[in-house]
Amino acid sequence: MSIEVKFFASLRERIGRSEHRLEAGDATTAAEVWRLATGAQDMPPNTLVAINMEYASADAPVKDGDEVAFFPPVTGGCR
Amino acid sequence: MSVELRESGFDPWQALLDYQQSRPALNGTSGASFGATSVFVGTMRDFNEGDTVSAMRLEHYPAMTRKHLEAICAEAAQRWDIVDSLIIHRYGDIRPHDPIVLVAVWSAHRAESFPACRYLIEELKSRAPFWKQETTDDSTRWVEHNTPG
Numbered sequence: 001m002s003i004e005v006k007f008f009a010s011l012r013e014r015i016g017r018s019e020h021r022l023e024a025g026d027a028t029t030a031a032e033v034w035r036l037a038t039g040a041q042d043m044p045p046n047t048l049v050a051i052n053m054e055y056a057s058a059d060a061p062v063k064d065g066d067e068v069a070f071f072p073p074v075t076g077g078c079r
Numbered sequence: 080m081s082v083e084l085r086e087s088g089f090d091p092w093q094a095l096l097d098y099q100q101s102r103p104a105l106n107g108t109s110g111a112s113f114g115a116t117s118v119f120v121g122t123m124r125d126f127n128e129g130d131t132v133s134a135m136r137l138e139h140y141p142a143m144t145r146k147h148l149e150a151i152c153a154e155a156a157q158r159w160d161i162v163d164s165l166i167i168h169r170y171g172d173i174r175p176h177d178p179i180v181l182v183a184v185w186s187a188h189r190a191e192s193f194p195a196c197r198y199l200i201e202e203l204k205s206r207a208p209f210w211k212q213e214t215t216d217d218s219t220r221w222v223e224h225n226t227p228g
Contacts, residue, residue: 046223053142
């Protein structure tokens with residue numbers, strides 16, 4: 001088992017990939033997932049976090065098998 | 080209630096008609112319980128923040144987007160007495176004048192359908208994980224915030 005990490009939109013471009021897999025146990029919070037998956041890059045202040053497709057805070061706990069996603073503010077609907 | 084995410088273009092009025100005809104609660108085969116239909120269609124403009132926009136790419140997080148759109152529909156059904164609701168949202172490459180989103184709510188009276196329809200589109204815009212990347216004359220840029228309603 002492991003933690004599946006996803007990046008979207010401008011964060012995907014900034015990090016240079018859309019997915020990353022971490023060994024379980026290496027990270028206990030979403031912020032630690034970010035640090036390990038990005039090589040300790042700074043997290044942009046407006047970054048949103050989702051754990052298993054639910055919005056979460058960066059200090060929320062993660063566990064084996066979780067899917068952790070990082071993305072910028074969402075901009076759906078019309079324009 | 081129904082949520083559809085589609086990459087190809089669509090005609091929201093035809094989609095509305097097709098959906099209504101496919102549902103017993105809406106096509107007259109099981110009575111006539113609704114008296115109000117509120118519809119919102121969002122279409123791509125050719126300008127944003129003072130610049131001409133020639134194209135747009137809409138990225139999404141498929142499973143999370145679907146999950147949250149379904150949750151928003153369920154919340155609307157709890158808050159208002161509605162017969163049915165429908166959301167269709169595009170992703171991928173979009174051109175000016177293309178419909179991007181269709182939101183429709185059916186209810187007995189407009190007092191339910193109007194606020195429920197508004198709720199669906201506003202919650203969609205603030206919660207569903209979509210991101211717009213637009214092409215202007217000078218550049219390609221990510222849209223960092225929604226326009227006010």
